[in-house]
Amino acid sequence: MKVFNYKIKDSEGIHARPAGIIVKEAKQFASTVTMEYDGKKADCKKIFAIMGLGVKCNEVISVFIEGEDEEKAAEALKTAVENNL
Amino acid sequence: MRKYEGSAVFNGIAIGRISLYKKNDSTVKRRHVADILEEKARFENAVKKAVEQLNNLYEKALTEVGESSAGIFEAHVLMAEDEDYRESVFNIIENQSVNAEYAVACTADNYVAMFESMDDNYMKARAMDVKDVSNRIIAILKGKTERYQSEGDELIVVAEDLAPSETVQMDKSKVVAFVTRYGSSNSHTAILARTMNIPALIKVEYNEDIDGKEAIVDGYTGTLIIEPDEETKTILLSKRHKEEDRRKLLQELKGLPNVTKDGRKVEIYANIGAVSDTVSALENDAGGIGLFRSEFLYLGENTFPTEEQQFNAYKSVAEAMGGRKVIIRTLDIGADKQAHYFELAKEENPAMGLRATRICLTRPDIFKTQLRAILRASLFGNISIMFPMIISVEEVKKIKTIMEEVKAELRADGLPYKDVETGIMIETPASAIISDKLAAEVDFFSIGTNDLTQYTLAIDRQNEALADFYDPHHPAVLRLIEMVVKNGHDHNIWVGICGELAADLDLTKEFVRMGVDELSVAPPHILPLRQLIRNM
Numbered sequence: 001m002k003v004f005n006y007k008i009k010d011s012e013g014i015h016a017r018p019a020g021i022i023v024k025e026a027k028q029f030a031s032t033v034t035m036e037y038d039g040k041k042a043d044c045k046k047i048f049a050i051m052g053l054g055v056k057c058n059e060v061i062s063v064f065i066e067g068e069d070e071e072k073a074a075e076a077l078k079t080a081v082e083n084n085l
Numbered sequence: 086m087r088k089y090e091g092s093a094v095f096n097g098i099a100i101g102r103i104s105l106y107k108k109n110d111s112t113v114k115r116r117h118v119a120d121i122l123e124e125k126a127r128f129e130n131a132v133k134k135a136v137e138q139l140n141n142l143y144e145k146a147l148t149e150v151g152e153s154s155a156g157i158f159e160a161h162v163l164m165a166e167d168e169d170y171r172e173s174v175f176n177i178i179e180n181q182s183v184n185a186e187y188a189v190a191c192t193a194d195n196y197v198a199m200f201e202s203m204d205d206n207y208m209k210a211r212a213m214d215v216k217d218v219s220n221r222i223i224a225i226l227k228g229k230t231e232r233y234q235s236e237g238d239e240l241i242v243v244a245e246d247l248a249p250s251e252t253v254q255m256d257k258s259k260v261v262a263f264v265t266r267y268g269s270s271n272s273h274t275a276i277l278a279r280t281m282n283i284p285a286l287i288k289v290e291y292n293e294d295i296d297g298k299e300a301i302v303d304g305y306t307g308t309l310i311i312e313p314d315e316e317t318k319t320i321l322l323s324k325r326h327k328e329e330d331r332r333k334l335l336q337e338l339k340g341l342p343n344v345t346k347d348g349r350k351v352e353i354y355a356n357i358g359a360v361s362d363t364v365s366a367l368e369n370d371a372g373g374i375g376l377f378r379s380e381f382l383y384l385g386e387n388t389f390p391t392e393e394q395q396f397n398a399y400k401s402v403a404e405a406m407g408g409r410k411v412i413i414r415t416l417d418i419g420a421d422k423q424a425h426y427f428e429l430a431k432e433e434n435p436a437m438g439l440r441a442t443r444i445c446l447t448r449p450d451i452f453k454t455q456l457r458a459i460l461r462a463s464l465f466g467n468i469s470i471m472f473p474m475i476i477s478v479e480e481v482k483k484i485k486t487i488m489e490e491v492k493a494e495l496r497a498d499g500l501p502y503k504d505v506e507t508g509i510m511i512e513t514p515a516s517a518i519i520s521d522k523l524a525a526e527v528d529f530f531s532i533g534t535n536d537l538t539q540y541t542l543a544i545d546r547q548n549e550a551l552a553d554f555y556d557p558h559h560p561a562v563l564r565l566i567e568m569v570v571k572n573g574h575d576h577n578i579w580v581g582i583c584g585e586l587a588a589d590l591d592l593t594k595e596f597v598r599m600g601v602d603e604l605s606v607a608p609p610h611i612l613p614l615r616q617l618i619r620n621m
Binding site (some may be wrong): 011013015016017019020021023024045046047048049051052054056057058 | 153156157159160161162163164167168169170196199200203208210211214215393397401
């Protein structure tokens with residue numbers, strides 16, 4: 001399993017557009033991708049789930065990636081998160 | 086003629102005909118269905134069509150407004166295809182034997198309720214995306230097709246609120262202004278208006294009977310005028326002409342230095358009172374922000390702004406100005422600017438009372454929060470700090486001690502910051518008179534002429550009965566200014582002016598002669614000043 005943490009820099013938090021980008025990215029991989037915030041977990045292949053976490057600017061999220069292609073998936077997700085949030 | 090007041094999110098003046106945008110009737114009836122499988126298939130088909138429509142909108146938006154704005158439609162596709170969303174719709178159809186329209190509407194309501202319960206305006210705004218996607222699916226299920234039809238050439242689009250999917254379908258070459266009942270300065274409509282460079286108003290409580298009527302949108306005052314009379318039209322058209330002249334001037338003067346014919350350079354910066362004012366500062370080619378009034382963070386609130394709120398505001402301004410100087414003036418509450426939660430005692434003479442830096446030194450906890458936020462934000466641009474209402478060297482020394490404490494705390498917390506330039510406002514006769522002593526303590530002076538004039542002449546400028554006695558160019562004030570400039574230069578620090586006199590074109594020549602290094606003015610005054618200086 002791969003894990004990374006990230007502090008949100010987008011002033012609007014995780015809103016629809018970046019959430020969409022994360023979901024699109026996550027869907028390209030077989031691994032399960034889970035975002036954790038404030039004790040709540042969300043499947044990164046579901047846009048409403050991650051928008052529903054209510055993550056605001058300056059909050060820290062953890063992303064867990066598990067599966068056969070976790071190496072590549074973690075790399076791609078990290079880039080997507082860093083470039084869009 | 087009728088007037089509606091709202092708030093402007095982008096300025097400019099537009100004349101046109103009102104085109105009231107009514108959303109499709111999205112009310113749905115609950116209907117019992119026997120064939121649950123058939124109902125689920127209807128939903129699946131509707132989602133497919135919605136995705137098709139959204140992909141088309143994405144392509145259209147991509148060419149019209151660019152990738153970052155178009156991205157919202159990709160997000161909408163994912164919402165329409167979201168597994169949890171589908172599951173919820175299916176559950177409702179199955180458990181209640183109801184029609185797909187009703188199931189979608191219920192699902193949408195649940196998501197909307199979830200977002201609206203979050204205590205954050207940005208989160209609440211997300212409810213709109215859910216509604217937008219769901220209404221699209223419902224419209225398809227009902228067999229309704231596309232909606233917006235505009236007639237006429239110069240349309241003022243009036244709506245409750247506008248979603249990206251709605252504006253992208255408009256023929257934008259015909260739209261001259263946007264007016265909405267809801268929305269915020271961050272809303273999609275506001276951003277679009279700025280991109281299109283047309284005026285936009287929000288929070289306008291209009292009546293629906295204005296549809297089709299001639300109207301003027303005044304984006305400077307935030308007014309919508311229905312069926313304007315000839316006089317009003319003439320006034321506003323001349324205002325628009327002036328604006329066009331200003332834009333022409335901008336084209337000619339943009340990027341040019343503020344240098345007199347004999348080679349003397351003066352910096353012209355902007356005075357701003359909110360993060361969004363950076364737009365107009367940049368539009369008018371400000372060399373920096375000479376006065377960022379931090380009061381807006383405190384006024385109109387119910388409690389003290391947090392360090393994070395302040396940090397975000399300062400950081401946004403520093404980033405927006407991209408390396409140009411941003412001078413943040415610390416808290417200037419008191420006198421005519423009151424915030425109840427400070428619980429300040431009522432004073433007989435508030436102009437001379439517990440205000441500004443005096444509050445900060447009395448209550449260092451409030452002061453420290455602000456200093457922490459500014460220092461942390463300093464990493465994101467070129468920030469300076471300026472302290473108002475100074476009368477003594479001791480005050481400046483106390484401020485410096487507190488600054489050092491704050492820096493030590495930041496280091497202890499492992500939070501990075503930069504050492505910033507610090508200056509003071511010269512706005513009391515006392516500070517002007519001892520400016521030689523003060524100059525040894527700071528990096529710059531900024532002369533606040535409004536208070537300096539009021540205190541020097543002992544005249545309340547708001548008191549109309551004193552108009553005959555009031556001389557804004559009183560030699561006493563001008564002498565004090567000259568003295569401050571000289572004392573500053575003797576100590577090798579720069580001296581600027583950020584009060585109203587800075588924009589007074591009758592005094593510019595005098596200020597240049599004195600050697601004033603910087604003039605900070607409201608954004609619309611920047612270019613006329615530059616023009617004058619270049620012709621000197």
